[in-house]
Amino acid sequence: MSSTEPIIKVKNLSKTFRTAKKKTGFMSTVRNLFSTEYEEFKAVDKVSFEIAPGELVGYIGPNGAGKSTTIKMLTGILHPTEGEIIVDGLVPQKERIHNARKISVVFGQRSQLLWDLPALDSFEMMRKMYAIPKKRFEENLEEYTTLLGLDEFKNRPVRQLSLGQRMRCELAVALLHDPKVVYLDEPTIGLDVVAKEKIREFILQLCKNRGTTVILTTHDIVDIERLCQRMIIIDKGHVIYNGTLSEIKQRYCHLRRVLFSLDEDSQYRDIIESLGKIDTSVQINLREDRSIAISFNPQNISASDITRYIVNSYPVKDLTVEEADLEEIIREIYIKE
Numbered sequence: 001m002s003s004t005e006p007i008i009k010v011k012n013l014s015k016t017f018r019t020a021k022k023k024t025g026f027m028s029t030v031r032n033l034f035s036t037e038y039e040e041f042k043a044v045d046k047v048s049f050e051i052a053p054g055e056l057v058g059y060i061g062p063n064g065a066g067k068s069t070t071i072k073m074l075t076g077i078l079h080p081t082e083g084e085i086i087v088d089g090l091v092p093q094k095e096r097i098h099n100a101r102k103i104s105v106v107f108g109q110r111s112q113l114l115w116d117l118p119a120l121d122s123f124e125m126m127r128k129m130y131a132i133p134k135k136r137f138e139e140n141l142e143e144y145t146t147l148l149g150l151d152e153f154k155n156r157p158v159r160q161l162s163l164g165q166r167m168r169c170e171l172a173v174a175l176l177h178d179p180k181v182v183y184l185d186e187p188t189i190g191l192d193v194v195a196k197e198k199i200r201e202f203i204l205q206l207c208k209n210r211g212t213t214v215i216l217t218t219h220d221i222v223d224i225e226r227l228c229q230r231m232i233i234i235d236k237g238h239v240i241y242n243g244t245l246s247e248i249k250q251r252y253c254h255l256r257r258v259l260f261s262l263d264e265d266s267q268y269r270d271i272i273e274s275l276g277k278i279d280t281s282v283q284i285n286l287r288e289d290r291s292i293a294i295s296f297n298p299q300n301i302s303a304s305d306i307t308r309y310i311v312n313s314y315p316v317k318d319l320t321v322e323e324a325d326l327e328e329i330i331r332e333i334y335i336k337e
């Protein structure tokens with residue numbers, strides 16, 4: 001992270017939800033009418049992180065990890081149970097209107113557009129809501145229209161747009177007031193490969209040209225690889241990783257693999273046993289397609305030592321060496337925690 005003052009500071013942030021205990025059975029339901037029992041659930045637990053201006057950070061984690069709850073607290077929608085949040089010098093919950101002028105949220109699965117009207121009407125509504133100066137509004141609209149290719153459909157009612165077209169309008173409408181911080185929640189969900197690429201390219205441009213700070217939540221591994229300079233991984237409410245993509249790949253480089261397949265199928269058991277003797281730290285798996293995968297740590301043994309051993313010992317049909325795959329690394333992190 002750069003040495004400039006962080007634009008987002010989160011310290012020991014926690015959120016506990018209190019919900020009525022659901023009971024089954026007639027008597028329990030009747031008893032519930034007179035005294036309700038509650039249970040508590042800690043969705044976010046002492047989360048701390050900082051984000052520098054202009055950074056594009058992935059906030060990722062498995063379903064139910066606490067991502068949306070964190071984002072809702074950052075935007076000021078939810079009140080934290082404990083902890084501190086500062087976004088561009090403001091406490092979002094205390095200064096909601098001020099904060100709303102500085103931020104924006106885009107949900108892949110929810111719309112901010114007026115459904116029965118053309119997107120242009122929603123853009124105009126935004127101009128009035130945020131009192132965006134006319135000149136600035138027109139410049140922004142022109143830029144977003146070009147970058148997102150809105151011309152062919154911005155006059156059509158939103159309900160007639162394809163998901164990809166609507167997402168492009170969602171981004172434009174959310175950015176017309178020049179927010180400094182943008183929270184993107186699954187912005188590429190459900191889109192085809194081409195549409196996803198368009199959105200990703202636009203997000204990159206936004207950070208590069210305007211210095212916008214972006215927090216992205218996504219389950220899409222390509223989004224993470226293409227966009228995020230840094231990843232904050234959260235699981236069961238806790239931050240379990242906070243670092244750059246290259247750091248994570250380095251740290252999990254033991255997931256490097258040699259993959260090979262043989263002509264003869266019958267010797268696989270012996271081969272797996274003998275391969276284990278090359279180095280005790282390697283992990284050997286026979287895969288569904290009958291190929292053998294050897295995962296290893298390059299600090300213990302080199303790929304060339306392994307490949308030499310295999311090629312000299314067995315009738316190899318096919319052999320490849322693979323770099324650590326981010327999807328596998330993330331799965332490993334989720335499983336470990």
Ligand SMILES: Nc1ncnc2c1ncn2[C@@H]1O[C@H](COP(=O)(O)OP(=O)(O)OP(=O)(O)O)[C@@H](O)[C@H]1O
Nearest residue numbers: 017019041043061062063064065066067068069070
């Ligand atoms: N209003 C609420 N009341 C009670 N529990 C809630 C509430 N909102 C969220 N939770 C619970 O808090 C946990 C975290 O939810 P959250 O929506 O933050 O997860 P997430 O990481 O965004 O998941 P996903 O990737 O599935 O969207 C979940 O177990 C969820 O059921």
